[in-house]
Amino acid sequence: MPKVSDRIGSFTDSVIRRMTRIANSHGAINLSQGFPDFDPPEELKEALRKVAEGSIHQYAVTWGAPNFKEALARKQSRFMGIPIDPETQIVVTCGSTEAMMAAMMTVCNPGDKVVVFSPFYENYAADAILSGAQPIYVSLKPPEFNFDVNELEEAFKQRPKALILCNPSNPTGKVFTLEELQIIAEFAEKYDTFVITDEVYEHIVYEPYKHIYFASLPGMFERTISCSSLSKTYSITGWRLGYLIAPANIIDGARKVHDFLTVGAAAPLQEAAVTALNFGDEYYRNLRDVYTQKRDFFIKGLDRLGLKYTVPQGAYYVMVDISEFGSKNDLEFCEWMAREVGVAAVPGTSFFREEINHLIRFHFAKKEETLDEALKRLENLREKARERSI
Incomplete structure (x- = not known):
């Protein structure tokens, strides 16, 4: 049989979207793939309902x-x-x-x-x-x-x-x-x-x-x-x-x-x-305010947990330093965390060309109650990590 293209062997499937599948399989809170767990504006949903009833298909x-x-x-x-x-x-x-x-x-x-x-x-x-x-x-x-x-x-x-x-x-x-x-x-x-x-x-x-x-x-x-x-x-x-x-x-x-x-x-x-x-402009000001509140809520939770991170200036992601856990494979760490702690993140190696495996990415485009539950689960991170190393 002929071989498939050589180029597809030079990269993997999306690790971000793979982590969503892993999160789903373990019932973990998905802070890996960056999509909200809340609806778009009601005006937009109503517009879609009207279009669906019309003839633009x-x-x-x-x-x-x-x-x-x-x-x-x-x-x-x-x-x-x-x-x-x-x-x-x-x-x-x-x-x-x-x-x-x-x-x-x-x-x-x-x-x-x-x-x-x-x-x-x-x-x-x-x-x-x-x-x-x-x-x-x-x-x-x-x-x-x-x-x-x-x-x-x-x-x-x-x-x-x-x-x-x-x-x-x-x-x-x-x-x-x-x-x-x-x-x-x-x-x-x-x-x-x-x-x-x-x-x-x-x-x-x-x-x-x-x-x-x-x-x-x-x-x-x-x-x-x-x-x-x-x-x-x-x-x-x-x-x-x-x-x-x-x-x-x-x-x-x-x-x-x-x-x-x-x-x-x-x-x-x-x-x-x-x-x-x-x-109008008010929508975009409100969007900024909503995400500012989500960012501040989540990083304050990281502060309480004593986790090191870089404060994001934009977007809705935060890079967290996992050096203290001594993991030499951040993908395995993220898979383990989704399974045992119940929170999914993305390993930093999927983003870096350099040999860096001590950073993982969380996203905070979630309802506040979802972020609160994720932070509560992360309270067990160090205890679970100790059990993992025994």
């Missing part, structure tokens, strides 16, 4: 329903501070996962190099491999997760085709400063490199930190492919509505890639989601 325009793109362009133009043409500068995708893959396949040729900050959302390495590109990793140094300018320029000197920028960062919760973004912009221009941004947590940023859209920096829109989705902002991760925003010449190519990857995103969901895209 066939294909939308391949690269996005016109009214969805128009609403998205209005909303993103407002927040990004740059005018966006819904007809020529947007492609609607099946989630930001497809948006990132489409962006990579649009700009990269086989053999091109792509800069990836480490730690990174696990899809990025697979995206590069599936695109035939070669990742160049640049370290974000824990616990602050800042980069070394010289290391970054050494990566740019290899003439990469693109750099992937996740801001706010998954898994670290880091929000890149204006100074850091300007350094990246300087190198992108100097070495003629595209920047592919993943900005799905653009509205989940904690004071005093501010999210700055990379495409809004002087001269950067022309070389930026901005990827995002509605999943996190509106608590609809199952709707799988994402998008690319870029100059028309890039979008022309991305449309072709998207067309043959998925044809198009779900028409009824695009129709319903227009309601969310038309929300």
